[in-house]
Amino acid sequence: MQIVLYGVAVSAFVAKVRAALDLKGLPHEEREPPDGYGSAAYRAIVPAGSVPGLVVDGAPLFGSNAILEFLEEAAPEPPLLPADPLGRALTRALAGYSDDRIEAAGRAMFPLVKRGWRADPEAAAQGAARLAEALARLEDICAAAPAGLAPGGRAGMAECALAPAIQMGFMLCEEVERPLTPPPRVARWMAAAGEDPAIARSLAIQRAAMDEWLARWRAPGGSCGRG
Numbered sequence: 001m002q003i004v005l006y007g008v009a010v011s012a013f014v015a016k017v018r019a020a021l022d023l024k025g026l027p028h029e030e031r032e033p034p035d036g037y038g039s040a041a042y043r044a045i046v047p048a049g050s051v052p053g054l055v056v057d058g059a060p061l062f063g064s065n066a067i068l069e070f071l072e073e074a075a076p077e078p079p080l081l082p083a084d085p086l087g088r089a090l091t092r093a094l095a096g097y098s099d100d101r102i103e104a105a106g107r108a109m110f111p112l113v114k115r116g117w118r119a120d121p122e123a124a125a126q127g128a129a130r131l132a133e134a135l136a137r138l139e140d141i142c143a144a145a146p147a148g149l150a151p152g153g154r155a156g157m158a159e160c161a162l163a164p165a166i167q168m169g170f171m172l173c174e175e176v177e178r179p180l181t182p183p184p185r186v187a188r189w190m191a192a193a194g195e196d197p198a199i200a201r202s203l204a205i206q207r208a209a210m211d212e213w214l215a216r217w218r219a220p221g222g223s224c225g226r227g
């Protein structure tokens, strides 16, 4: 399989797919969308215009969860999902929770940082509180049904999704001087996930890109081109 991953490095969705490709040991090339995501040039390659986009032997895919499901079917070993149906459903639920609650809470803070969060400390506090609440629910989910780092203690779909989404949220909260302390189970789970080389590599790429993005908007008169 010839695989090209289109993405921007700050994106938690892109980091999710990068980690999954590495977990599967699938060689791939990573490219930025020409003229940015959503551009006509990029839509000529990936019609949805969103990132991540995955081009497999010339065929475009989009949607990070659909991409992970494709990888799981196309290259079953090592698995991203446990073998039992309930474990598979819970792992998928965790990946969905990551997108809908954790990533969404972090993403909502990007515009605040761009427009200058110091002018709106209330919005900064609300953004951090939203993420803290999502993490508290994740802690409850982990307590009720320990999952993740599966199967067999290896990182899988839940780790690919949650680790970058949590990292992104933490960095944004720290930027607006509302640093979060992760709840204990989430903290242990993040530390374990970060020991996997595939997750660690994807987190490092995303972290470096986030650092650069944040520094650009921190600078007086900062600008960031697209995004």
Ligand SMILES: N[C@@H](CCC(=O)N[C@@H](CS)C(=O)NCC(=O)O)C(=O)O
Residues within 6 Å of the ligand: 011, 012, 013, 037, 038, 048, 049, 050, 051, 052, 062, 063, 064, 065
């Ligand atoms: N549900 C999508 C969401 C991806 C997404 O929102 N990507 C953003 C960048 S982080 C994007 O491409 N936005 C532009 C668009 O959707 O047209 C996925 O899981 O891949």
